[in-house]
Ligand code: ADP
């Protein structure tokens with residue numbers, strides 16, 4: 001299964017993509033995670049991306065398209081993949097089509113803007129493995145410590161309230177039109193994000209069950 005996961009920032013794409021990856025045994029790749037890793041390492045790519053990310057803007061298309069091209073041509077993806085956070089603009093979607101990869105489904109996690117703002121303020125990320133938590137909706141077993149690898153959790157700089165509003169308006173203006181793009185191809189699946197992570201996962205799995213072998 002070759003899957004695209006869409007949705008507003010903070011809709012829970014990362015959490016759901018990890019669950020899908022586990023169940024289907026396919027890799028999940030997040031352009032956001034890759035860019036954050038590049039920023040942390042201080043690579044050329046990271047330097048180019050940082051100011052855009054901090055401002056809640058999209059990183060230029062050619063930068064992310066390059067990353068995804070490299071990733072999809074690696075042999076990790078032969079049994080399928082989940083793209084979390086790519087494509088995020090029509091030119092990115094067109095570039096993906098031009099790479100000749102067949103996308104089976106584009107799943108959009110639908111969450112209202114006011115919920116998003118509430119969620120982002122409670123979001124915590126593992127400094128080592130990137131796992132994501134929420135202080136109320138998905139708390140780690142021990143406060144500020146990752147369940148998976150026991151590293152410290154942190155709050156992303158771009159989860160600050162003003163930046164969240166920028167990211168939301170960018171989402172509506174530039175990313176949301178992708179729903180029409182994939183609806184026109186007949187592969188759009190919309191799932192309402194629920195209050196509860198597990199309930200959302202159940203809805204996602206049900207929506208994807210038609211792809212089960
Ligand atoms: P979220 O979905 O919660 O906004 P991500 O971790 O997916 O968070 O992305 C964080 C930031 O990384 C985005 O605000 C943007 O600046 C950059 N980014 C990630 N993916 C892309 C992409 N496909 N195109 C452009 N910028 C991207």
Ligand code: ZN
Nearest residue numbers: 126129146149
């Ligand atoms: Zn961790």
